[in-house]
Amino acid sequence: MLRLERVSAEIEGVVVVRDASLDIASGATxxxxxxxxxxxxxxxxxxxxxxxxxxxRLSFDGHDLAGMPAHxxxxxxxGYAPEDRRLYGSFTLEENLRFPGExxxxxxxxxxxxxxxxxxxxxxxxxxxxxxxxxxxxxxxKMVALGRAxxxxxxxILLDEPFQGLAPVLAQRYGAALRxxxxxxxxxxxxxxxxxxxxxxxxxxxxxxERGEVSRHGTPRAPISWA
Amino acid sequence: MISxxxxxxxxxxxxxxGAQVFMVAVxxxxxxxxxxIVNVAHGSFYAIGAYVAASFGLFIAAAGWSPWLTxxxxxxxxxxxxxxxGGTLEVALLxxxxxxxxxxxxxxxxxxxxxxxxxxxAVWGVRPYFIDAPLGLLGTVNILGINYSIYQLVVVxxxxxxxxxxxxxxxxxxxxxxxxxAVTDDREAAxxxxxxxxxxxxxxxMIGASIAAFxxxxxxxxxxxxPGMGAGMTILSFAVAATAGLGRIEGAAVAAxxxxxxxxxxxxxxxxxxxxxxxxxxxxxxLFKPQGLFSVQQTRKV
Numbered sequence: 001m002l003r004l005e006r007v008s009a010e011i012e013g014v015v016v017v018r019d020a021s022l023d024i025a026s027g028a029t030x031x032x033x034x035x036x037x038x039x040x041x042x043x044x045x046x047x048x049x050x051x052x053x054x055x056x057r058l059s060f061d062g063h064d065l066a067g068m069p070a071h072x073x074x075x076x077x078x079g080y081a082p083e084d085r086r087l088y089g090s091f092t093l094e095e096n097l098r099f100p101g102e103x104x105x106x107x108x109x110x111x112x113x114x115x116x117x118x119x120x121x122x123x124x125x126x127x128x129x130x131x132x133x134x135x136x137x138x139x140x141x142k143m144v145a146l147g148r149a150x151x152x153x154x155x156x157i158l159l160d161e162p163f164q165g166l167a168p169v170l171a172q173r174y175g176a177a178l179r180x181x182x183x184x185x186x187x188x189x190x191x192x193x194x195x196x197x198x199x200x201x202x203x204x205x206x207x208x209x210e211r212g213e214v215s216r217h218g219t220p221r222a223p224i225s226w227a
Numbered sequence: 228m229i230s231x232x233x234x235x236x237x238x239x240x241x242x243x244x245g246a247q248v249f250m251v252a253v254x255x256x257x258x259x260x261x262x263x264i265v266n267v268a269h270g271s272f273y274a275i276g277a278y279v280a281a282s283f284g285l286f287i288a289a290a291g292w293s294p295w296l297t298x299x300x301x302x303x304x305x306x307x308x309x310x311x312x313g314g315t316l317e318v319a320l321l322x323x324x325x326x327x328x329x330x331x332x333x334x335x336x337x338x339x340x341x342x343x344x345x346x347x348x349a350v351w352g353v354r355p356y357f358i359d360a361p362l363g364l365l366g367t368v369n370i371l372g373i374n375y376s377i378y379q380l381v382v383v384x385x386x387x388x389x390x391x392x393x394x395x396x397x398x399x400x401x402x403x404x405x406x407x408x409a410v411t412d413d414r415e416a417a418x419x420x421x422x423x424x425x426x427x428x429x430x431x432x433m434i435g436a437s438i439a440a441f442x443x444x445x446x447x448x449x450x451x452x453x454p455g456m457g458a459g460m461t462i463l464s465f466a467v468a469a470t471a472g473l474g475r476i477e478g479a480a481v482a483a484x485x486x487x488x489x490x491x492x493x494x495x496x497x498x499x500x501x502x503x504x505x506x507x508x509x510x511x512x513x514l515f516k517p518q519g520l521f522s523v524q525q526t527r528k529v
Contacts, residue, residue, distance in 0.1 A: 045415075048418075048419055049418070050415045050418065050419075069418075069423065069425075070415075070418040070419070071417075071418045071419075071421050071422055071423045071424065072421075073418075073419065073421075074419070074420060074421040075421065079419075080419040082415075082416060082419070086412075086413045086415075086416035088405075088408060088409055088412050088413075089412070090408060090412075091405065091408070095405065099405060099409065099420055100420040100421055102402050102405065103402075103406060103420050103421040103422050104421045148420070152419065152420055152421065
């Protein structure tokens with residue numbers, strides 16, 4: 001479904017992704033494991049179109065992603081929860097969730113179907129849905145960012161360090177929500193960037209990223225030997 | 228001794244002037260919020276709006292049509308200037324400098340300002356313009372012994388209030404408003420939600436330019452139009468936007484009123500301080516609230 005072939009990208013002359021190849025099939029849970037600064041965020045921004053590739057091919061279901069404007073991603077079914085959440089503080093929680101649907105002019109029925117999935121996976125959000133996003137805690141914000149990515153994307157979700165900064169209880173809760181999502185929607189693919197592989201033991205397969213270079217790693221449970 | 232009439236007259240002038248400054252400042256602030264560009268040429272939209280509205284007004288008078296047509300002509304001028312001048316500027320020029328160094332952006336918009344200034348002189352000359360139809364139609368009202376024009380007392384401030392209320396409504400309660408707010412907050416995240424930022428930038432710029440041009444169109448009915456009016460307005464609207472905190476509509480209204488009143492009080496009572504007063508107000512506000520009167524609430528990061 002998502003395929004990267006020897007993709008490179010740079011930011012202000014510094015190569016941040018080098019010859020990366022990656023394949024994600026429908027329904028797969030894929031871990032992208034790398035230390036801080038290894039290029040996890042850059043790789044996801046590349047997929048989202050926030051960063052332009054210098055060379056290589058990116059495609060989603062055969063559509064060329066490199067030549068497509070960033071804002072077309074949700075229309076293909078790709079959702080994204082950036083590391084720093086980036087919620088809209090002056091919107092309520094539910095306005096944040098609804099926003100991608102509103103932008104894409106989803107029908108009321110389709111939007112409420114997607115919201116139902118979000119509230120099924122993250123039931124704690126339902127009670128807070130009228131609260132302003134600015135007043136949410138970091139952990140609650142992460143849950144909303146996940147929910148919002150689920151409203152935007154129905155086929156592939158990119159999560160950037162979702163466990164970063166979460167208290168242990170919340171991290172467990174977040175992991176449970178991801179497994180719940182896996183149960184609720186077997187076709188959706190997840191690409192989760194994380195520095196701690198232990199948190200992603202439930203992934204089917206994993207890639208390592210180091211200094212912008214991506215390599216296949218089998219399952220996240222396999223021991224990692226950093227070069 | 229300063230009479231009560233002088234104070235009242237200054238207050239009424241300040242109200243009308245503040246309303247015009249608000250229209251320019253609110254557009255400036257909206258544009259900065261979305262495009263992250265400090266548009267030095269923003270006051271030119273005000274001036275061009277005024278000249279275009281005056282030209283329509285003179286044409287209507289010459290053609291012998293009803294002078295009431297000058298009102299819709301003002302709105303039409305504002306939209307024309309915003310869409311044609313503003314739209315062209317955004318597409319042809321500003322698009323190339325988003326995200327570039329601020330010095331470059333300032334230089335480019337300053338160059339645009341100079342070009343537009345000279346174009347106004349080329350098209351309309353340096354002779355003052357004045358149309359009296361909008362003012363004359365409504366007559367005057369007597370307040371505590373002062374005859375004051377209803378146009379300046381009611382129409383100009385009323386349009387500013389209508390603008391304030393409708394902008395607030397659009398930004399808070401409509402799809403377009405939420406999209407503009409989202410791009411203001413974070414362009415990259417908005418794109419990931421499906422927002423076509425390029426279109427939002429163009430639309431925002433045209434709307435901001437139209438509002439400033441409408442301020443100018445209103446001014447054309449109340450004051451004589453002279454070269455340099457755009458420059459003065461740019462500077463004042465910067466003072467207003469800085470005092471209010473960029474991106475705050477209600478803040479811009481309050482700050483524009485403060486600065487409009489302060490300036491006209493100075494004009495009547497201490498004319499030598501007329502230029503200084505807006506900056507004095509800005510200075511005092513920023514001394515105690517460096518983020519402006521109404522700083523934006525930030526999302527918690529932790």
